[in-house]
Amino acid sequence: MKFSTQEEYGLRCLLQIARLGPEGSLSISEIAKVEGLTSPHVAKLMSVLRKGGFVVSARGHVGGYSLAEPKLDILVKDVLECLGGRLYDAEFCDRHSGALEICTHAVDCSVRSLWQVLQSSIDRALEGMRLSDMLDQGKSNVTFFGETLPRATIGTADRT
Template sequence: MKLSTTTRYGLRALSDLCAQGGEGPVAVSDIARRQDIPANYLEQLFARLRRGDILRSVRGAQGGYLLARPAGEITVAEIVEALGETITFGDCQTEAGCDQIDICPTFSLWRKVRDSIDEILKATTLEDLVRNRTLFQDEGEEF
């Protein structure tokens, strides 16, 4: 499994935006600089996230982006979907499927792994990312 640049950059940028404390709109150029992400590329990602109801934009000199909802209500799964991404384990787990399902000894394993990851992404919010929490993290454990 390999996460795309789109997914990695999108999650990093949203985490950065959250970490700014919600004091008002945050400029894409500021996030791009802090995260070392090309500003033009980040603008494209934020446009997708706006259409996906993850972000809202504010125009003007003091404009920028804000979360459309509280960070605790936005799941990583929603973000990945808004970015138009899918997380798969090989071609056999895609919509096109696999012509070897009946004889493949690993198909069920990869399906279970994918389903487990999907559940973690659905259970993890943007707030969890910013606070560095995960579904399986023990209390007090730091990463």
């Protein structure tokens, strides 16, 4: 299972702004440069985050994007849902894309319960995780999803 690039990059852009503190702001080009993304891609992500209420923008030569709320108040779960939506929600079966108007398994769906369990697990794992938790640079180890990881392993892929 993967998060979308929109979720990953959007969260990374938001973290760049959060690192600056309550008064800090960054322009689209500054975020793009630091994250190695194109300016149009960052502009799209920032638009989604602005509409979601996570950032505010200011125009002008000293303008840019800043956090709409303190990083202590921003839940990672809310950011990910804004950027990509929930894995499962009450309208899950309404989005059926088959040839029939209603999914043939609407009454006794074996897959729906899997999505419900996965969404519940994701919600529990992200419960209470704030943007500020992801920025805690003082720890040598970081706890994500109830598992303590050495900081060096975060973000590194298993290359075996």
